[in-house]
Amino acid sequence: MSDEQDPVELFMVLDRWPLIPFNGDGEDDVVAEGSQLDGSSFSSSPSSSSQVGGELLLMGFVIVNIVGLQYYSGTINGRELVSLVRDPLNTHDPNAIKVLNTRSAQVGYIERAAAQVFAPLIDSRLVTVEGIVPKVSRQGNRYKIPCQVHIFARIAAFESVKSALSNGGLNLISEDSAAFALSEAAVVKDQVVAGDSKSIDAIFKLLDEKVLKKEALGTMEPPNSVIKSELLSHQKEGLWWLVQQESAHELPPFWEEKDGVFFNALTNYSTDKRPDPIRGGIFADDMGLGKTLTLLSLISFDKCASVVPVEEGDDSDERELRDGILAAFVGKNSKRGRVSTKANNSRKKLKSVGARAKEMKGEPVCDRVSGSSSTRTTLVVCPPAIFSVWITQLEEHTRPGSLKVYLYYGRQRTTDANVLQKHDIVLTTYNILANEEQLLESPIKKIEWWRVILDEAHIIKNVNAQQTRAVNNLIAKRRWVVTGTPIQNHSMDLYSLMTFLRVEPLSLKPYWVSLIQRPLVLGDENGIMRLQILMATMSLRRTKEKTLVGLPSKTLETIYVELSGEEREIYEQMELRAKSIVMEYICTEGSMKSYLTVLSALVRLRQICTDIAMCPPDLRDVLPVNKIGDVNSNPKLLDKMLMALQDDDGFDCPICISPPKNTVITSCAHIFCKICILKTLQHMKSCCPMCRHPLTESDLFFAPSEPTPDSVTDGNRSSSAPSSKATALLKLLCAVRDQNPTTKSVVFSQFRTMLLLLEAPLKAAGFKTLRLDGKMSAGQRADVIKGFGVPAPEGPTILLASLKASGAGINLTMASRVYLFEPWWNPAVEEQAMDRVHRIGQTEEVKIVRMIAHNTIEERILQLQEKKKLFASKIFKKKNSRDQRDVSVDDLRTLMHL
Structure with missing residues (x-):
């Protein structure tokens, strides 16, 4: 399968289909696959599953010009991978393709004649493209520079793509051409390394050597003026690692310094300004190991750093944290002493979890220590269900009144950024951030946060989703990704985390796909090696099995349960029908609409395995007997799909990121909460926020009423037995x-x-x-x-x-x-x-x-x-391993015994 397939590609139908229909983002720009806009907004039209039936392979490249350099601030330094972004709303040229550099600054446009050829191929998803500016002399016309556009397509599409390029006057340089050696693509450069340039793997191995030189984990005690509980040994080690990451002053990964000039080894981008260190990372301890308490311990240091003297001319943020914390709160085995911290004893008691009515209206949880001048506010973003976890942990492990917390949630939340900055912790949800992404006056967006913590951060695994874009746009000095399951399905889950952490250039999709994703898909063992090195650099991961926490076994x-004769008969009937639907989907490279029909077939099969009472009495009503067809002209089919899908808690509304309430399916086959989609249509142009399909209220279809304990019937089952x-x-x-x-x-x-x-x-x-x-x-x-x-x-x-x-x-x-x-x-x-x-x-x-x-x-x-x-x-291991292909179309055949 392709490394750049959309989330509705076939392997995800089998592999992670419940997450698929909701990966849209509602952005206005249509972005060429393989490109990225502003580090996060990579277009992903759910209706594009054109890659079904084969991997995307490199056809070759064409050389075109980037023009209009004089009008834009973006620059190119040496060899650089650039993002090619479709701009169909351009008033001068509907075929326009913007060019962005590694910092997401616009450089110019692909010349008009070439864009006229590429735009239809990109829009129809026949190809994905990567632009690379080779290291060439700048003599000549200073308002344009050459660019190699590498073209990836399925083998089945090669001939039609070649024909389109040839008819458009573009010369495709393919592998059988002598000029192919001039390609600057990573997939080619990895095989042919010339001169003194380092191979991609050599650059990663240098990063690996830096990781191996780092000292082993130490331990650190939190300030007892804030944290009253004794941390377990693995939590003290985790706290030490968190503080070390936040106090980092070395260059970010892949950056080097030479003669006062800083350059990125992967991009060749150079600057005389020292890049900021990455103060943060991925805290990926296993679930249930007490990550929240460890994070509260990290936050507690913000209450103590202000007691350290400030020397004129120093970077106070870095110096206070490094000298005021590292020197003051080290493990018990260290010879360093503990610095006492003054604390006011007149603290107000933290309210109980049962008395949270005010919090839900946006009122503070507890009051700050009297006399504290700290303004280091941490923003914690989490699902609503996690609020109670943070509040409970505050009550159990912190001294009453030592931390001032504000719940930015509910209708009565403040609109004043100054109010938020008066608190130590601000708790909010991904949904709140997504809803306020378009609000210019949102107080969340006005603050440069001292620290942002994304709890249950696997929620942002889809880089196209609105809540992902919202968290990526937050301004913060320190960024933390916290999840016990950083990978849920696929290596692209990690790409979204890299965009939030600002790990350049892997926060840009072209680089991630080229250097990580494509090698993995092609079975190249170097892909997993690179990913292992990256995770060793950016993350801390401990499991229960390897951590002495005293947990019971x-x-x-x-x-294995044998189905009854009646259940087996119904299951085999359904499986036979489902096979024909899946085969049609595979053979016709189906759209999102037929894709949802496949989903409903799989759901019905799974339901029969648990209880045939969940299926309609007449199996002919479960799935269409004719060809899948277009659901836009078949509302009854939409109803059938909803009957199967609405009961499955695997689906989330893409707007509120929760199981949908009053489920609605659109004519373009996307599922939402009724209130969410109606609100969205009121506040944006009348189109689907997932695929831009024109949409009005008349294009919405409503699910049957939800079952209740009294309304659940025996359906297909002939007896009342369980x-x-x-x-x-x-x-x-x-x-x-x-x-x-x-x-x-x-x-x-x-x-x-x-x-x-x-x-x-x-x-x-x-x-x-x-x-x-x-x-x-x-x-x-x-x-x-x-x-x-x-x-x-x-x-x-x-x-x-x-x-x-x-x-x-x-x-x-x-x-x-x-x-x-x-x-x-x-x-x-x-x-x-x-x-x-x-x-x-x-x-x-x-x-x-x-x-x-x-x-x-x-x-x-x-x-x-x-x-x-x-x-x-x-x-998370330091071993080379083979056979790392992502789940392919063969898995669907495996599921259906095809």
């Missing part, structure tokens, strides 16, 4: 109850209807249950978790939980048994759910049971999971 058991899986689950739960009646269990499912279907048989068996799903508000979820904490026999012993809604930000250590009712495409989501139970605070052995329907699509999903786990684990 965790065991994982897979139980499904085979539900029966197996009941036996397991009864066996646990017989051993210990007080044992609490969490049953995770991706389907809300399945949670409803389980309630009746569990109640009949004498179990007290609670349910937690994505349709509940944050307050309702908090009440459920509180209720689940009541000890048995008075309290419930079973929590029926949505996998996505319960996968992050909650603590379920009161349970010791976990049941995964069906497998999920993304193993990281499952791991997050497991670690709600197996985390610091757990006192019992944790047993996890994964339930798999034998000889079904669920077994094949496990195969995809293993591929993802292998890749995610290897990027």
